[in-house]
Amino acid sequence: MSRIFITGSADGLGYAAAENLLADGHEVVAHVRSPQRLEAVKPLIDQGAQVVVGDLAHLNATQDVAAQVNKLGQMDAVIHNAGVYSGPSVVPVNVVAPYVLTSLIAKPARLIYLSSGMHLNGQPRLEGVDWSGARESATYSDSKLFITTLTMALARYWPDILCNAVDPGWVPTKMGGANAPGDLRLGHLTQEWLAVSDDSEARTSGGYWHHQKRRTPHAAARDEAFQNALLESLARTTGITLPLP
Incomplete structure (x- = not known):
């Protein structure tokens, strides 16, 4: 049994992953943006999930979420699921x-x-990227390139941790829209598999995955100079330095 923290668990892929992992006997720490969203995860709580609260659009609240998670104890896996499409x-x-x-x-x-x-x-x-969010300075595509780059940097710097990125596909969630053509189940299966499976492939690192198959990411994501520049920019802006060897 593993303990998994999932950001953005009030609906969509995050909720579905939490629900499945709980059903499989794992411990889940869910996350919602505000106390008003706790009702949305009541079925998860009823199944034994714990919940942390905080708006990830704000640095101080994000730091508080991290403190809440640490107070609950060691996690075996973290699924960084929360995301927004525009604004x-x-x-x-x-x-x-x-x-x-x-x-x-x-x-x-x-x-x-x-x-x-x-x-x-x-x-x-x-x-020109405004990391604070005071203005709209990057597209959704840009943000996903940045997070894929962060994943590859972590896989390089932290060889003792399995770090992977997942493309869930265009699936019918609140973000994807009701008419999205993708398979909702497949949209959250890979991240669950990477979080808990003992399959040999799931125990690899530095992958960019789609439906449990490795894909080739944007070349920049594997560019070490770009990785380092991204880490330096984030550290400078947040005042928080990623613990690297």
């Missing part, structure tokens, strides 16, 4: 929050980050 919060929620949580939560054995096939359209440019 000024795209960068803080999709990139800054995973970076901060990764830096501050006691290291788990496995880290999974939600990417997207749209990251292939992202621009590997950091100039």
Whole structure:
């Protein structure tokens, strides 16, 4: 049995992953944006889930989420699922929050980050990006390129931890829309598998996955100079330095 923390668990892929992992006998720590969203995860709580609360669009709240998680004890895996598609919060929620949580939560054995096939359209440019979210400065595609790059950097710097990125596909969630053509079940299966499976492939690191198959990410995601520049920019902006060897 593993203990898994899942960000953005009030609905969509995060909720579905939490529900499945609980059903399989694992411990789950769910996450909601505000106390008003606790009702949405009541079925998870009734199945034994614990919950932390905080708005990942704000740095101080994200730091508090990390403190809440650490207070609950060691996690075996963290699924960085929370995300937004548009607006000024795209960068803080999709990139800054995973970076901060990764830096501050006691290291788990496995880290999974939600990417997207749209990251292939992202621009590997950091100039002008407003990490605070005070203004809209990067696209969803850019944000997913950044988080995929962070994943590959972590896999390089932390060889003792399994770090992987997942493209869940375009699936019918609140973000994807009711008419999305993808398979909802397959949309959360890979991150669950990477979080708990003992399959040999699930115990590898540095992968970009789609439906349990490795895919080739944007070349910039594996560019060590771009990885380092991203880490330096995030550290400078947040005042939080990722613990690296």
